[in-house]
Amino acid sequence: MIGKIINFGMKISNHYFVSLPKFRNELNKFKQLSGDNIIIEPYPILNDMASTTPFDRDYMYHPSWAARKIAQINPEIHVDIGSTLILPAILSAFIPTEFYDYRPADIKLSNLKSGQADLMNLHFKNNSIKSLSCLSTIEHIGLGRYGDPLNANGDKKAMSELSRVLAKGGDLLIAVPVGTPRVIFNAHRIYSYDQIIDNFKDLELVEYSLIKTSGTDGILVNPKNKNPNISSYDCGCFWFKKK
Secondary structure (H helix, E strand, O other), X not given: OOOEEOOOOOOOOHHXXXXXXXHHHHXXXXXXXXXXXXXXXXXXXXXXXXXXXXXXXXXXXXXXXXXXXXXXXXXXXXXXXXXXXXXXXXXXXXXXXXXXXXXXXXXXXXXXXXXEOOOOOOOOOXXXXXXXXXXXXXXXXXXXXXXXXXXXXXXXXXXXXXXHHEEEEEEEEEEXXXXXXXXXXXXXXXEOHHHHHHHOOOEEEEEEEEEOOOOOOOEEEOOOOOOOOOOOOEEEEEEEEEO
């Protein structure tokens, strides 16, 4: 017998069976190349063969946008509330970083502090944070998706709290879905550009960038069309400064 095969009863969705003959042929060939002294576990992953590497445009580009702005700001310490964990994890390699979420993350890295925070009632003092980010988070507040209490104005309260704790002269980076304003319960909300500006009227807009969730564009800085009227949504990235 060539090679040892371990079967462990995998569940495979129907569309995989189209590619299974190729998988079997390659498995048999690999067994011949490997010889007798290796254990081979079949685990078909059949949808990764593509001409280019796929990625989620929103979650690739908006943390990349924020990281570039934070590098430009170059703060002594940065505070993030609720963004994708990969952002504070990577930032902490270069900048002391604090990460807070309604569901605290048990992540242990040097230069990174992790804790719990409620965006509708932040525990920080007024005007206390000089560098702050909150990416793809505001739109969820008050919808109950993450175990938080239902509140139809939870997002507005969250935006008010972010403004309150931001220090004078401090920088705030946010990212939210932009398009035709509506609530997709209980997933998220979608905003117009003007809605976000109105809710942060006490802050000065430094830059607005747009990330289209389809197409081939990268990060569009200060796009002419700030209010895309689309059936789905794009991602709007706002850099605010407190006067």
